[in-house]
Amino acid sequence: MNIGQLAKHSGVNAKLIRHYESIGLIPKASRTDSGYRSYSDNDIHILKFVRRARSLGFSMKEIKKLIGLWRNKSRPSRDVKMLASDHIKQLEQKIAELQAMVDSLRHLSKNCHGDHRPDCPILNKLESEEEL
Numbered sequence: 001m002n003i004g005q006l007a008k009h010s011g012v013n014a015k016l017i018r019h020y021e022s023i024g025l026i027p028k029a030s031r032t033d034s035g036y037r038s039y040s041d042n043d044i045h046i047l048k049f050v051r052r053a054r055s056l057g058f059s060m061k062e063i064k065k066l067i068g069l070w071r072n073k074s075r076p077s078r079d080v081k082m083l084a085s086d087h088i089k090q091l092e093q094k095i096a097e098l099q100a101m102v103d104s105l106r107h108l109s110k111n112c113h114g115d116h117r118p119d120c121p122i123l124n125k126l127e128s129e130e131e132l
Contacts, residue, residue, distance in 0.1 A: 003029075006039040010047035017047065025050060025064060058087060 007014045020026045026046050029037035049070060053063045065083055069075045111121045 001039050003037050003039065006043055006047065009044045010051065012047045012051055020047070020050065023060065025060060025067070056087070057091060062087060 001009070003014045003017055006012075007017060010017075012020075017026070021028055026043060029039055029043070032038050046067065049067065050063055053066055058066065062083060066080070069080050069083070105122075108122045108125055113119070
């Protein structure tokens with residue numbers, strides 16, 4: 001199948017497919033006699049795997065490792081679990097950071113009168129040199 005068909009079947013656009021191929025995330029496509037990329041059903045499975053891993057927030061580096069583990073049928077599942085556990089820790093840290101941002105903005109917004117006066121604690125805090 002050509003890249004357009006692969007994009008349709010995998011849910012990954014052609015530009016991203018080319019990018020994934022260029023960084024070695026997916027194997028290089030074979031070429032037809034006229035030089036067009038040619039893909040197989042296996043490429044659909046790999047791209048769907050990548051798409052699902054991306055939807056869970058895995059980085060490209062992590063996805064490369066996951067693909068390697070996925071392809072290695074003799075891999076110990078603890079390697080996969082360790083990768084997932086590390087990713088969970090990263091996500092939890094990001095959630096905590098985002099929650100701290102929400103809390104700061106909520107506090108600032110609560111203290112802003114939001115009326116006709118120019119005084120605004122939100123802008124004052126952003127202007128100040130102290131940390132939020």
